[in-house]
Amino acid sequence: MTKSVISNDSELSILKGISFTINAGESVAIMGTSGAGKSTLMGLLAGLDQPTSGSITLLNSTISEMDDEQRAKIRSESVGFVFQDFLLIPSLTALQNVTLPMLLRGNEDETSNNKKAKQLLQEVGLAGRETHLPTQLSGGEQQRVALARAFITQPKVLFADEPTGNLDQKTAAHIIELLFEMNKEQGTTLILVTHDANLAKRCQRTLIINDGQCQENPC
């Protein structure tokens, strides 16, 4: 699979021929220098973008042949995200932010959604903060809300793009603990983009992107 983009009227190849398989339940770290194409790769894997050539299969669907809407449907059903800048909705409370993916899925049972969300918030240590707005929470707390949000749909695959990039070390460590803990609990496939070699070690596999190529790090 390759990905290139037109930038300033010239073609820029970001990914030059990448091929690998990730099995269900695995946890995989994607590493590489800044600008290597980690985010690009993750976006492709999650079906946020389309490859220039080649094909991508996610959960038995060839997402590289699907249109936007079909990919969105797959994401809403079986994919979760944790972003570097948290991306919470500022006008919604912590609880409402967590239940949001359920609504996008069309799951409208408010009481059960709220119950699940409360449970998850408790798990990430934010019990009693349900009605707080994102601005009333610290960065680490916001990312914990984001974790709860990612897990509420019980996704089959979870993508995390440098989830601790904007946090200080101590908070970051805590978030990572939570991430792996919840991942284990739900048996989710985890694809984690990170700079941190120590963090990568905690994953079962590590892929390193370099010069548009990808190699498996044998650990």
Place this chain on the structure above:
Amino acid sequence: MLGKSLKINKMIVNWSWREICFGQLWPVVVALTLIIASVVALSTLALRVEKVMTDHGRSLLAADLVFKSANPISTTLLEKTQQQGLIVSSQSQFQTMAFSEQKMQLVSVKSVESNYPLRGELNLTDQNQQLKHHVSPGELWLSARLFTLLDVEIGESIAIGDAQLNISGLIKDEPELIYNPFNSIPNLFIHHSDLDKTGAVQVGSRVNHRLFVNGSESALVMLQKETVLQAGESWVDQNKQGSTGGLIEKAKQYLSLTILMVILMAAVTLILTCLHYVRDRSETVSMLKSMGASRAWLRLWLSTQVFMMFVVAFVIGSFLGLILEFLLRLPLADILPEQLPSVGAQPFIFALVVALCIGLPALLIPLTRLLDAPAINVIQQQKINYTKKIWWLLLLPFSALLLFYGANKLVWMLLIGLLLLFVFLATLSYGLLKILAKLKWGPAFSLALSRINRSPRNSMMQLAALSGSLMLVALIWLIKSDLLGDWQQTIAPDVPNVFAVNISPEQRQGYLEQVDRLALPRSDAFAIIRGRITEVNEQSVSEHLGSKEELPHILQREINFTWAKELPVYNQLIEGQWTGEKTVSVEQKVAHDLDIKLGDSLTFEVNSQHFSATVNSLRSVQWQSMKPNFIFIFSEDVIIDLPATWMLSFRVEQAQGELVNQLARLYPTVSLLDFRSMGNKIQALLRQISWSLTGLASLGVVSGVLLIFTLLRLSLGERKREITLYRTLGASKKRINQTLWAEYGLLAISAGVVAAIAAEIILFSLMKWGFQLPTQLHPSMWLILPLLAVLIVLLSLSSVIKQLLKPLR
């Protein structure tokens, strides 16, 4: 399925509500609310004032509609009115001699039916000071002046033509007032059944017949349509006449112009706040998409927000609008009737239509672009490719404009002119900034200038919005000031209210001294010579005018000429100079109507004597100023030798009525025209309207300033990220501070200058072609606008600077 989408709605509604209350949507809602509130308030007020004015006009007319004819009213017309169930009343009007025991006097006789007047008020007082409102058979009512002129008392008898009638009493107030100081023949009322006795109505005698008609609007329109007018016949309704008509008309024009400008300002805010909102929201949309939101869901989400914004804005806006209307109406309490005419749902519907016409394109065009924000943006900022364009929504406001103002060339000229002007000025100021950037400046200024020049589109938008709103603020205020300045001559406390005409040359000196002795402020005395204009450049006027369908009014009767050493100071010289021999100065509108230019040679006729004069100047004349005014003023040498009478005007306070009687007794042959009560009414009316306009203008200015303030704060808020970046790169707070001040200061000053130029040009055009008032420059605005802009920048910048310099978490 239905249940599902309804549930989603509930959550989305909840969410939208939070966005409106605490989120980024509230500036958008405020702009929408402002549009609705101002349209509701101003159109309610306009409708009410309009209704009151119509009633006022009709009472001056004595009916809803008047049919005028030189011949007796035809029976076919009378039958037609009967068929349509209209109420009618006939009147005949003629001039004849009235004789008392001692004296005789030319009088204007009005013979009316018992139901006269159909509108307005007729107040008659008899011997016992009993008030009556209608004329009965056998009665005779005289205007106050006739008692002196004929030297008679109530109860005595006088002869009118062949009829001998006893005086029933005095006319205190009558409708059908014609405000013309030269219409000096005093009038009296008799009943229609006594008309034949006077023997005045004979074949060939000059009698004016009127048929007053009241009825429903549609029936009146129908009647006019079905009647074929013969020569000498015409319809008159309140639109076609009116003494204060010109002024009220201008006030109404101002009102609708203000509505237009407030809407424009609100539209600017709406568009900018929407763009801002969309920029802010695109990340959220990407995030929702990455979590699997479908386009349909996003569409539902956005349309719910838009719908709710309209609902909230409509409810709050209508309520605010009613309060605003109440406040604007306060100074008008005296002229508005106690039982206010109801206006129905019209203003609300109108406001909603306006809000939709502006709001839908302003909201939906940027919001649909939001749908194209790619999901990938959550991890990688990418340029957005917009798929769908719904620019056709712009057709909405334009077709609405076409519908409302389709035929109104002025509005189109204004809008197109505005646009061109703006493009021109924006380019100009942008060029200016470019040039500035080339010069050597301190580091803060260079940085600021490079920032402005780096994102030209953004800077232009800001500049356009800032100077646009500043210009509208200036316009709202200055149009008001110019209008009121024009009225000042009518409202001023020393405006003359009594005219003395028909003063013989021998009496002139003595009369002036007498008036001065009584310490009444007066005008100069003017000679009056009645005559006609016959030729322009040795060509008869009708030939000169060629193809014009209808000859101007002034050709149809004799008008008053005068001569003077100097032009009256209260006339404004528009063109040419008051110099030279055998010359004449012409009022500009008449000059325009008759196609007269400087240097033309005009020929006049007075008592079958012909003489010529060259046009040396054109003047503008304010007829409502109650000062002696003339269309033609000649240099002394032209007509000084022609036989003339003299006239002057002076000011008499309400309490000084006795002085007027004294003058009347001393000079019985001089006609005194007393406009005190009418003048007072007009003055009070205008004073109240000017209060109202001032209030309106102040509100417009305040909301404009608030708008600019909000826009600046929004624009500054968008800088947060960039400033944080500079801070991380090590820029000192001081440097950032200075750069911001320099950038926004420059922006403010150039916007102020651009706004001043634009306002001046538009004001000039509006005054000249719209209101037809004298134009002037407004030097103080050139200073105030940039200052105001800088001041607003100062306030908005200092209100956010602390927060801007705070590091991001």
